[in-house]
Amino acid sequence: MYGKGLRPLSIATAAMLAVSLALVFFYAPLDADQGFVQKIFYIHVPLSIVALVGFVVGGVFAIAHLRSGNSRWDAYSYVSIHMSVIFGAAVLITGAIWAKASWGHWWVWDEPTLVSFLIVFLMYATYYPFRYAIEDRDRQARYASVFAITAGAFVPLNFAAVRMAQSLVHPRTFGTANGGLPGEMMFVFLVCLATVALLWVTLVKFELTAKSASGQIKRLRRALDAPDSRAGSRIAPEVG
Amino acid sequence: MPPLAGLTVLFGAPALPLDEAGKYVAGAYIVFAVLLVVYVAIMAFKLQRMERELSELASFAETRNDGDR
Numbered sequence: 123m124y125g126k127g128l129r130p131l132s133i134a135t136a137a138m139l140a141v142s143l144a145l146v147f148f149y150a151p152l153d154a155d156q157g158f159v160q161k162i163f164y165i166h167v168p169l170s171i172v173a174l175v176g177f178v179v180g181g182v183f184a185i186a187h188l189r190s191g192n193s194r195w196d197a198y199s200y201v202s203i204h205m206s207v208i209f210g211a212a213v214l215i216t217g218a219i220w221a222k223a224s225w226g227h228w229w230v231w232d233e234p235t236l237v238s239f240l241i242v243f244l245m246y247a248t249y250y251p252f253r254y255a256i257e258d259r260d261r262q263a264r265y266a267s268v269f270a271i272t273a274g275a276f277v278p279l280n281f282a283a284v285r286m287a288q289s290l291v292h293p294r295t296f297g298t299a300n301g302g303l304p305g306e307m308m309f310v311f312l313v314c315l316a317t318v319a320l321l322w323v324t325l326v327k328f329e330l331t332a333k334s335a336s337g338q339i340k341r342l343r344r345a346l347d348a349p350d351s352r353a354g355s356r357i358a359p360e361v362g
Numbered sequence: 363m364p365p366l367a368g369l370t371v372l373f374g375a376p377a378l379p380l381d382e383a384g385k386y387v388a389g390a391y392i393v394f395a396v397l398l399v400v401y402v403a404i405m406a407f408k409l410q411r412m413e414r415e416l417s418e419l420a421s422f423a424e425t426r427n428d429g430d431r
Contacts, residue, residue, distance in 0.1 A: 157383055158387060162386065208397065208401065212397050216390040216394065219393070220386070223383060332409070335412055336412060339415050339419070343419060346419060
């Protein structure tokens with residue numbers, strides 16, 4: 123049962139979202155350099171961190187699937203990647219808005235951070251056609267797991283390569299020679315990061331619950347539609 | 363306290379400069395909210411479909427039980 127604990131988790135997420143927004147707009151100080159535009163940082167960076175970690179988590183679940191052969195791990199892997207792709211889309215859009223506000227351009231092609239994230243996003247966008255091009259469910263799960271592990275290993279390597287590259291305009295927020303964020307900004311950022319991570323977990327659980335319910339309905343349909351069914355009649359085929 | 367004092371405080375807050383930068387910040391947060399709403403809407407659509415399927419299966423099971431009696 124994936125739905126267990128979903129309600130308190132959802133309430134906690136909604137409360138955290140409200141607290142985070144209040145902190146961002148009423149507590150966090152204005153950035154001396156960028157001013158009000160820097161508020162995008164509190165949504166853009168946590169989304170990108172959670173999306174990238176989510177891709178790696180999808181790879182870890184895929185390892186568990188290949189080791190155990192349990193399809194539950196494949197479902198976890200699929201949903202983790204699915205949710206991270208959605209978060210990734212939000213990262214690209216919020217990043218483009220921030221870039222336009224700060225640099226005057228929606229996109230800068232010679233900026234390694236932007237292009238590398240786009241590459242990771244597009245790579246994971248191919249996960250869906252790759253997965254659903256295979257009809258046999260066991261093979262589909264196995265091949266998807268191999269993809270998730272390979273791509274999941276690429277994510278930290280890609281991140282490390284970008285950190286080592288000479289950035290032109292994209293800021294390095296953490297571990298720079300000039301120091302990190304001031305205390306109040308760091309506090310708000312960490313709260314936002316926890317909120318986005320909680321949102322990711324809630325949505326993953328939500329999606330898994332929906333998939334589980336859908337699977338149970340299909341099982342029920344098959345049981346009622348079995349050849350030794352007492353009525354012997356056929357019911358409508360599965361949808362989707 | 364006047365009835366709209368809360369709104370006055372909200373829009374008068376120094377952290378909310380509703381100028382050129384404000385529209386970009388609002389845009390970024392609206393994108394995030396819209397994505398969430400679209401996701402919830404898709405899940406609601408799926409839930410409706412599941413409810414319809416369950417209702418169909420329940421009627422089928424009831425019809426079969428009536429036929430057995």
